[in-house]
Amino acid sequence: MLITDSLLLDYKRCSRRAFLNIHGDPKQKDFKRDFLLKLRQENQRHIDSVLEAFYPHYQCPSPSGNSWREKAQATEALMGQGVECIYQGTLWCSNLSYEYLGRPHLLIKQPGESKFGNWYYYPVSIHLGRRAKPEYKLMGTFYAYLLAIIQETSPSNPQLVIRPLKHSSVDVMQWLPKLQLILEECVTILDKDEQPEVFITRQRCNLCQWYSHCYAIAHAQKHLSLVPGVTPSRYQTLQELGIHNTPSLAEADVHTLEEGIGKSLGRKLQQQAYALIHNFALPRSSHHPDMEKKIAPATVELYFDIEAEPERNLDYLLGVVVVDYLTQTRTFFGFLAETPHEEEKIWYQFLDLVNRYQNAPIFHFSEYEVDTIKRLGNLYQTPEEEIEHLLSRFIDLHHYVITSVIFPVENYSLKSLANWLGFHWRDPGINGDQCVCWYDQWLTTGDRSLLASILRYNEDDCLATLHLKNWLFEFFSKTEFDF
Numbered sequence: 114m115l116i117t118d119s120l121l122l123d124y125k126r127c128s129r130r131a132f133l134n135i136h137g138d139p140k141q142k143d144f145k146r147d148f149l150l151k152l153r154q155e156n157q158r159h160i161d162s163v164l165e166a167f168y169p170h171y172q173c174p175s176p177s178g179n180s181w182r183e184k185a186q187a188t189e190a191l192m193g194q195g196v197e198c199i200y201q202g203t204l205w206c207s208n209l210s211y212e213y214l215g216r217p218h219l220l221i222k223q224p225g226e227s228k229f230g231n232w233y234y235y236p237v238s239i240h241l242g243r244r245a246k247p248e249y250k251l252m253g254t255f256y257a258y259l260l261a262i263i264q265e266t267s268p269s270n271p272q273l274v275i276r277p278l279k280h281s282s283v284d285v286m287q288w289l290p291k292l293q294l295i296l297e298e299c300v301t302i303l304d305k306d307e308q309p310e311v312f313i314t315r316q317r318c319n320l321c322q323w324y325s326h327c328y329a330i331a332h333a334q335k336h337l338s339l340v341p342g343v344t345p346s347r348y349q350t351l352q353e354l355g356i357h358n359t360p361s362l363a364e365a366d367v368h369t370l371e372e373g374i375g376k377s378l379g380r381k382l383q384q385q386a387y388a389l390i391h392n393f394a395l396p397r398s399s400h401h402p403d404m405e406k407k408i409a410p411a412t413v414e415l416y417f418d419i420e421a422e423p424e425r426n427l428d429y430l431l432g433v434v435v436v437d438y439l440t441q442t443r444t445f446f447g448f449l450a451e452t453p454h455e456e457e458k459i460w461y462q463f464l465d466l467v468n469r470y471q472n473a474p475i476f477h478f479s480e481y482e483v484d485t486i487k488r489l490g491n492l493y494q495t496p497e498e499e500i501e502h503l504l505s506r507f508i509d510l511h512h513y514v515i516t517s518v519i520f521p522v523e524n525y526s527l528k529s530l531a532n533w534l535g536f537h538w539r540d541p542g543i544n545g546d547q548c549v550c551w552y553d554q555w556l557t558t559g560d561r562s563l564l565a566s567i568l569r570y571n572e573d574d575c576l577a578t579l580h581l582k583n584w585l586f587e588f589f590s591k592t593e594f595d596f
């Protein structure tokens with residue numbers, strides 16, 4: 114069996130993903146999303162900037178053929194010649210049962226002893242993240258492990274380069290035992306016929322190409338990972354209590370559940386499962402005391418949503434729907450920076466609009482809008498009092514939802530909630546990630562239809578927030594509370 118660095122990385126993230134990559138049916142994979150391709154391009158840009166800043170003089174192996182064995186031979190030939198810096202090298206070695214393959218971004222020559230002479234190499238891997246994540250350290254250790262076999266000396270100082278152009282060392286002595294354990298587990302699981310169980314988490318599964326396949330299985334099984342609040346460790350506890358799916362969680366003996374998982378959490382998870390099974394919303398016992406007052410209808414209400422490009426640290430669209438109940442009008446304003454330099458311009462356009470309605474509440478759905486107002490106010494030196502007054506009008510519906518209502522949804526995103534409430538985006542299947550890609554494409558192609566699509570998506574986000582707010586008001590007006 115061939116164990117590659119990318120397989121090991123996938124295994125570290127999700128054992129099922131590594132298993133499906135080897136044994137799964139490729140026809141069941143989702144198409145590569147634009148966002149994945151964009152991440153790949155960003156990664157290459159980052160690699161290029163690291164090369165330019167620190168390693169401008171490098172050599173690439175020129176193999177006689179395309180196979181990884183030939184690439185590994187060409188890399189070893191450069192190492193034997195004592196080339197200072199090797200970019201895109203391939204490391205390969207084998208034992209009786211397995212072959213190992215790694216492709217560190219760089220191999221850097223260092224004085225010392227190895228089978229090549231009085232020098233050896235250490236690996237440098239370049240990553241898009243802003244902190245040295247455990248999986249990056251694992252990869253650095255894997256490359257050091259392969260190098261130790263190939264050059265017959267162990268490099269003690271694998272390096273990571275994270276953003277923005279920051280070096281970090283990997284403690285090989287600390288990571289080597291972990292690597293050996295993970296390698297053992299990985300080959301044991303990959304050698305079996307049995308697929309590791311599905312466990313859906315938004316963060317981990319979001320960009321995985323097996324998502325639709327796994328989700329269909331989880332949905333058919335009414336898998337507990339689809340109940341918000343069920344983490345892998347809580348899942349383990351629930352299994353030990355004999356609770357294996359959403360209906361059994363909804364019907365479980367509450368005392369057993371509370372004893373096993375904690376009183377308040379046990380009850381919360383059970384109510385969440387109950388809401389999902391019966392498809393209705395329940396008020397939480399922690400219902401926010403000033404909720405009805407906060408969401409009571411006002412003469413004018415504003416609904417605010419932002420589109421951002423994190424790579425450029427840019428908020429390029431500030432969208433507001435103004436609902437005026439006196440004039441019975443609903444108007445969308447999309448302040449859009451057609452170039453990154455126009456962020457300041459749209460900030461002042463936004464301030465002009467919101468200051469026209471000094472007393473109107475501004476509804477939004479996440480902390481991001483508040484953080485952005487602070488960032489833009491600071492960046493463009495808007496008086497602090499103005500920002501404070503503006504933020505005092507902000508009402509984060511996400512906060513009120515998660516503290517006050519249990520919805521029959523698998524996650525508490527605006528999309529899930531509004532869809533359940535019957536609101537539909539005009540362009541189905543689009544999300545914020547897609548808008549980031551469209552904006553990027555607009556900047557390179559000048560295709561205005563992309564801007565129109567982004568504006569439509571943003572307006573629908575604002576309208577979904579309005580739909581949610583109206584539903585919440587009605588729900589809390591009708592609900593009688595007994596707590």
Ligand code: SF4
Pocket residue numbers: 127128129130133311312313314317318321322323324325327328
């Ligand atoms: S979708 Fe999630 S559970 Fe399925 S393979 Fe990918 S990461 Fe693993």
